[in-house]
Amino acid sequence: MEQEFARELRWNNLAAEYQTMLYRVAFANMHNRADAEDVVQEAFLRYMKDEKPIANKEHEKAWLIRTTIHICMDILKSSWRRRTVPLEESMPAASREVYLPYQIRDDRTLEAVLKLPVHYRNAIYLFYYEDYSIQEIAGVLNEKEGTIKTRLRRGREEVKKILTEGRPENL
Amino acid sequence: MSVQEIGGSGQSGKERIQEYPGRKARERSERFQESLMQNLKYQGKAREQDDREKAGNESQRMDAVSMEKGRLVTGPGIRVNAVTRREAVQAAEVRHMSYEESDNIEIAVTEGYTLKGKLEGSQVYVEAKYDDGRLEAYQVDTERVLAQTQHRIERFAVETAEGMKCRL
Numbered sequence: 001m002e003q004e005f006a007r008e009l010r011w012n013n014l015a016a017e018y019q020t021m022l023y024r025v026a027f028a029n030m031h032n033r034a035d036a037e038d039v040v041q042e043a044f045l046r047y048m049k050d051e052k053p054i055a056n057k058e059h060e061k062a063w064l065i066r067t068t069i070h071i072c073m074d075i076l077k078s079s080w081r082r083r084t085v086p087l088e089e090s091m092p093a094a095s096r097e098v099y100l101p102y103q104i105r106d107d108r109t110l111e112a113v114l115k116l117p118v119h120y121r122n123a124i125y126l127f128y129y130e131d132y133s134i135q136e137i138a139g140v141l142n143e144k145e146g147t148i149k150t151r152l153r154r155g156r157e158e159v160k161k162i163l164t165e166g167r168p169e170n171l
Numbered sequence: 172m173s174v175q176e177i178g179g180s181g182q183s184g185k186e187r188i189q190e191y192p193g194r195k196a197r198e199r200s201e202r203f204q205e206s207l208m209q210n211l212k213y214q215g216k217a218r219e220q221d222d223r224e225k226a227g228n229e230s231q232r233m234d235a236v237s238m239e240k241g242r243l244v245t246g247p248g249i250r251v252n253a254v255t256r257r258e259a260v261q262a263a264e265v266r267h268m269s270y271e272e273s274d275n276i277e278i279a280v281t282e283g284y285t286l287k288g289k290l291e292g293s294q295v296y297v298e299a300k301y302d303d304g305r306l307e308a309y310q311v312d313t314e315r316v317l318a319q320t321q322h323r324i325e326r327f328a329v330e331t332a333e334g335m336k337c338r339l
Contacts, residue, residue: 102270102271102273102276103276104276104278105277105278106278109278109280109281112280113280124280127302128278128280128285129278131269131270131285131287131300133300133304133306134304145304149302149303149304152283152302153283153302153303156280156281156283156302159280159281160281163281
């Protein structure tokens, strides 16, 4: 009974600590609130089911972000997803805001980042908007640091293109 | 020819032998000293020239920096204390400050950097993160920053300070 209570408390703390950040990561990939919330819920469920011993807080955070991104990718790749259009697609851009805990000066750039191809988007989003270091992103995405640097550089060029031309090249 | 004879004639020969290397050595040492002096003179001149060039380059660089920072440009008749000019922005130790801890954030995706600032009295701590992995920190004395500055870090520090004063 006590064990169950302790576990529940730990999960509650975990959810309180990471849910907003995971929601933002999910939103950056899914582009709509309902899907992002589903993804975060699924990520927490997988964490609870997994029960693997996790070395430290950083590892735990990285695991949750990685799982969130994987779930997003799975959903985006699914045939059902490709055949349907979310309701929010027709809503104005303001509804697509990722609710960041700080003020940003330029919404257009964030919109452009969200339009990037997935491998650039996650690297750029985590680096600029979640303040992750290149080393941390490499850990989260299971890539080499050099790869992340390249993605950041190329992603930046893509953002410039989107802002000047108004559309992404590879989407 | 007896041994004695050789010894006798050997004495004068010995003297000659002693005299010959001595003269040679003296000549050699004189030549060496001469060339050494020449070298030293040349090196001294070269060093002086180098110093002059370095000083010139440094002053040119400082002028360029001051131009960039919108500050007074030194001319032949104007004396500006270089130390005072450089004091507004100073390198500091990186603290790995989070966005939540910062008072002001600038995210420049298209230029490849983020800036985080925190007001600390009259100074602003600024942390810059670049997309090549570099992480730099500065301590900016906003009272020394000129109003017309074009320097990115200085401008950001002033914005941070003004933003915080407005909030208070």
